Amino acid sequence: VKAKTKNIIKGAESAQEVGVIGAGIMGGGVAYVTADKGMDVVLKDINKAGLALGLDEANSLLSKQVERRRKTPKAMGDTLNRIQPTLHNESLQATDMIIEAVVENPKVKEVVLAELEQVAPNAVIASNTSTLMISGLAQALKKPENFCGIHFFNPVPKMPLVEVIRGEKTSDETIQRAVKYVAQLGKTPIVVNDCAGFLVNRCLAPYFHAFNQLVVDGGHIPTIDKVMSKEFGWPMGPAYLLDVIGLDTAAHCLDVMEEAFPGRMTKPEKNLIQAMVDLDHYGQKNKQGFFTHTPDRKGRLK
Numbered sequence: 001v002k003a004k005t006k007n008i009i010k011g012a013e014s015a016q017e018v019g020v021i022g023a024g025i026m027g028g029g030v031a032y033v034t035a036d037k038g039m040d041v042v043l044k045d046i047n048k049a050g051l052a053l054g055l056d057e058a059n060s061l062l063s064k065q066v067e068r069r070r071k072t073p074k075a076m077g078d079t080l081n082r083i084q085p086t087l088h089n090e091s092l093q094a095t096d097m098i099i100e101a102v103v104e105n106p107k108v109k110e111v112v113l114a115e116l117e118q119v120a121p122n123a124v125i126a127s128n129t130s131t132l133m134i135s136g137l138a139q140a141l142k143k144p145e146n147f148c149g150i151h152f153f154n155p156v157p158k159m160p161l162v163e164v165i166r167g168e169k170t171s172d173e174t175i176q177r178a179v180k181y182v183a184q185l186g187k188t189p190i191v192v193n194d195c196a197g198f199l200v201n202r203c204l205a206p207y208f209h210a211f212n213q214l215v216v217d218g219g220h221i222p223t224i225d226k227v228m229s230k231e232f233g234w235p236m237g238p239a240y241l242l243d244v245i246g247l248d249t250a251a252h253c254l255d256v257m258e259e260a261f262p263g264r265m266t267k268p269e270k271n272l273i274q275a276m277v278d279l280d281h282y283g284q285k286n287k288q289g290f291f292t293h294t295p296d297r298k299g300r301l302k
């Protein structure tokens with residue numbers, strides 16, 4: 001991958017000022033890792049509460065670095081100063097790379113993407129969508145050649161892999177600039193073709209369905225999670241992973257996958273994830289999911 005990346009990014013323009021749209025779980029993380037690598041970031045959301053959450057996330061990630069003496073308080077301040085929060089699209093005019101990370105709803109994303117193209121016509125615009133096809137979202141744009149997918153994984157600071165998705169009309173230059181930006185972050189880009197769920201979520205969707213069915217068949221959630229993490233060796237079990245992703249986001253993604261692959265990604269008849277969302281259990285983001293997430297002494301959610 002390293003050799004391939006080197007080849008792709010030869011001569012590509014570096015990202016200098018990055019727009020991040022949607023300051024949620026993903027947008028907050030992307031803003032943090034981008035500012036941490038010295039780039040300026042404009043972080044946009046539709047409301048102040050959303051922005052505050054994204055900035056809190058960056059703040060808490062940086063505080064951890066200071067606690068572990070990996071960063072000085074001054075470096076922490078410098079990184080935070082590079083993130084400019086805003087509620088207005090006009091602040092994005094000078095950006096050359098924009099990551100759209102709003103809710104996984106094609107109608108919302110299409111409106112947002114069309115607005116971004118108007119305000120920053122020379123920027124690469126990338127969607128962080130987990131499952132929606134890039135060629136489908138591109139229909140909202142006048143210049144689909146400037147658009148691709150840049151799919152980060154959660155938690156953004158920890159996960160090295162980033163999928164760069166080439167839509168039907170994405171230009172080579174856009175792919176080069178996207179791969180270069182991911183390399184600037186010190187992460188591992190892989191360029192993948194366009195399909196619902198790309199590579200990783202095509203593997204994860206059946207895994208979540210299998211977990212759902214296992215529970216419907218009588219499986220005990222904490223035991224399944226313990227076996228898959230502690231005993232089997234994965235970093236976390238399926239229920240905890242769903243809580244970290246956000247059950248609302250996971251439910252949207254699994255709907256998209258079912259529609260995209262009829263008969264191959266069918267949700268179990270008893271849809272546990274949707275049932276949790278109907279109970280307003282969204283996972284770690286509202287502290288209540290398959291598990292209850294209580295803050296530890298330092299305020300970090302467990």
Ligand code: NAI
Pocket residue numbers: 021022023024025026027044045046047050051100101102103104105108112128129130131151152153154244245246249253285
């Ligand atoms: P989230 O629900 O935590 O955050 C979404 C944010 O977007 C909220 O702050 C909301 O106020 C904001 N927003 C909504 N409409 C907006 C608009 N029109 N303009 C600006 N901001 C707007 O969602 P999350 O989990 O961060 O997901 C965002 C995207 O990233 C989705 O497409 C999701 O599929 C994808 N993704 C999510 C992952 C996860 O584990 N949660 C992993 C990888 C990708």
